[in-house]
Amino acid sequence: MDQVVNQDIKQTLNFIGGKYRPSSSNKTFENICPVDGSVASIVHEADKADVDAAVKAAQAAMKGEWGQMPLTKRLDLICNLVDGINARFDEFLAAEVADTGKPVSLASHLDIPRGAANFQVFADTMKSHHGESFKQETPDGAGAIHYTSERPKGVIGVICPWNLPLLLMTWKVGPALACGNAVVVKPSEETPQTATLLGEVMNEVGIPAGVYNVINGFGPDSAGEFLTQHPGVDAITFTGETITGEAIMKSAAVGMRDVSLELGGKNAGIVFADCDMDKAIEGTLRSVFANCGQVCLSTEKMLVERPIFDEFVSRLKEGVEAMKVGVPEDKDTNMGPLVSLEHRDKVLSYYEAAVKEGATVVTGGGVPDMGDELNKGAWIEPTIWTGLADDASPITDEIFGPCCHIRPFDTEEEAIEITNDSPYGLATSIWTENLTRAHRVAPQIEVGLTWINCWFLRDLRTPFGGSKQSGIGREGGEYSLEFYLETSNICVKL
Numbered sequence: 001m002d003q004v005v006n007q008d009i010k011q012t013l014n015f016i017g018g019k020y021r022p023s024s025s026n027k028t029f030e031n032i033c034p035v036d037g038s039v040a041s042i043v044h045e046a047d048k049a050d051v052d053a054a055v056k057a058a059q060a061a062m063k064g065e066w067g068q069m070p071l072t073k074r075l076d077l078i079c080n081l082v083d084g085i086n087a088r089f090d091e092f093l094a095a096e097v098a099d100t101g102k103p104v105s106l107a108s109h110l111d112i113p114r115g116a117a118n119f120q121v122f123a124d125t126m127k128s129h130h131g132e133s134f135k136q137e138t139p140d141g142a143g144a145i146h147y148t149s150e151r152p153k154g155v156i157g158v159i160c161p162w163n164l165p166l167l168l169m170t171w172k173v174g175p176a177l178a179c180g181n182a183v184v185v186k187p188s189e190e191t192p193q194t195a196t197l198l199g200e201v202m203n204e205v206g207i208p209a210g211v212y213n214v215i216n217g218f219g220p221d222s223a224g225e226f227l228t229q230h231p232g233v234d235a236i237t238f239t240g241e242t243i244t245g246e247a248i249m250k251s252a253a254v255g256m257r258d259v260s261l262e263l264g265g266k267n268a269g270i271v272f273a274d275c276d277m278d279k280a281i282e283g284t285l286r287s288v289f290a291n292c293g294q295v296c297l298s299t300e301k302m303l304v305e306r307p308i309f310d311e312f313v314s315r316l317k318e319g320v321e322a323m324k325v326g327v328p329e330d331k332d333t334n335m336g337p338l339v340s341l342e343h344r345d346k347v348l349s350y351y352e353a354a355v356k357e358g359a360t361v362v363t364g365g366g367v368p369d370m371g372d373e374l375n376k377g378a379w380i381e382p383t384i385w386t387g388l389a390d391d392a393s394p395i396t397d398e399i400f401g402p403c404c405h406i407r408p409f410d411t412e413e414e415a416i417e418i419t420n421d422s423p424y425g426l427a428t429s430i431w432t433e434n435l436t437r438a439h440r441v442a443p444q445i446e447v448g449l450t451w452i453n454c455w456f457l458r459d460l461r462t463p464f465g466g467s468k469q470s471g472i473g474r475e476g477g478e479y480s481l482e483f484y485l486e487t488s489n490i491c492v493k494l
């Protein structure tokens with residue numbers, strides 16, 4: 001059954017055991033488009049019975065055809081998902097843009113193509129994946145052989161955020177399915193459409209019913225919590241806020257379920273006086289303002305060596321003021337709205353705090369007038385501050401908006417110390433043309449990802465994840481397979 005379109009308002013249903021289903025309690029909520037406040041779809045909130053049905057469908061799939069399927073056939077089906085998504089590219093694009101308000105130019109080159117490509121990447125990784133074997137000497141001289149044997153973990157609970165909805169979801173579902181697991185996905189309540197639409201593609205390419213399930217709803221006392229507390233879920237992978245990660249880890253502790261957590265960040269950019277200024281400005285404009293600053297890897301804390309501080313601030317200001325804040329369909333748009341009015345309230349509370357705590361507002365700081373038709377949307381001005389103390393809340397807290405503070409520094413040691421003075425440890429960019437310095441500084445930064453003279457340049461085989469309160473575990477290539485496979489050692493005495 002396809003998703004139902006009712007009275008011109010799209011209904012976003014749950015996808016359980018290969019079929020679209022309304023909520024069994026008939027609870028629904030509105031999914032609001034942040035561009036103009038219109039209703040993008042009516043979402044059917046899964047209750048406990050729906051979540052239970054989804055977990056049971058996944059368990060049945062593991063016991064049925066999917067659990068028995070030869071690896072080659074499984075990986076062929078997963079590769080077919082790429083063509084399946086690309087064949088419906090415009091539908092995925094429209095759904096993602098309606099849910100997030102992000103520019104079409106961004107979603108069409110990042111969210112949808114990379115969201116689809118994740119299936120190919122992990123099918124390829126799984127194809128070349130191999131175990132280990134060891135030959136052991138024994139006192140009787142005959143020896144023994146040890147080898148690893150791997151099997152899927154079972155039913156994986158996948159809880160996703162709203163900032164890159166399809167891409168971050170398939171980044172988990174791709175390897176989970178390649179390893180032979182079944183999944184129950186809980187997309188963000190803000191962005192439920194692409195995960196739900198993917199159910200149709202799963203059916204089209206012939207992925208057996210129950211392998212991929214989607215339950216919609218919120219976190220606490222709703223689908224998210226019902227899923228993480230369900231004893232039939234064997235492992236949980238989550239991307240979202242650190243505080244939510246803590247709640248999920250507590251749920252996972254019951255029954256000793258494994259977790260993979262990709263959490264918040266407060267990322268610094270370090271600009272040395274010997275940088276290539278053009279590259280540093282271009283990179284910083286992207287690292288602060290791409291996706292309206294709603295990327296976990298976004299930079300919100302710029303540290304600039306004193307001799308070039310004034311030049312950097314004035315050139316970044318010039319760059320920001322040349323950016324176009326506008327509707328997704330406009331080819332010239334560089335920045336869309338934030339994801340929701342609720343999130344805008346949070347970001348604006350930091351804009352106010354910055355002023356109260358003594359910041360100089362270099363540019364922005366408020367809400368732009370977008371005209372009558374758009375003013376109900378979650379629009380916000382890209383913003384730069386200087387002059388805040390290191391313990392001011394806009395410097396210490398993750399804001400997740402299009403803003404940064406710029407602070408001067410005098411020595412390499414000071415830059416490292418300020419960067420590391422954070423409970424988070426996700427990402428950093430270092431800008432310098434002195435490679436000796438770059439290699440000296442990079443390993444001293446307490447983060448999971450360090451870029452030198454770039455930002456968000458990803459090879460999907462490399463480890464991705466955060467240290468400290470930014471997460472537990474690594475995703476990407478073989479690192480993802482480690483989480484989705486259970487490894488046993490088999491020992492043969494010769």
Ligand code: NAD
Pocket residue numbers: 159160161162163168186187188189217218219220223224225228239240241242244245247248262263264265295296398400426466470471
């Ligand atoms: P969030 O934590 O508010 O929500 C994420 C998901 O968790 C949603 O689907 C939500 O419904 C669900 N949820 C909330 N409470 C729950 C609970 N108690 N039990 C089960 N599920 C629950 O995060 P968000 O606002 O959607 O996303 C933004 C955050 O995600 C930022 O902090 C950002 O840094 C982080 N993020 C991190 C990465 C990374 O790779 N480290 C990537 C993207 C986003």
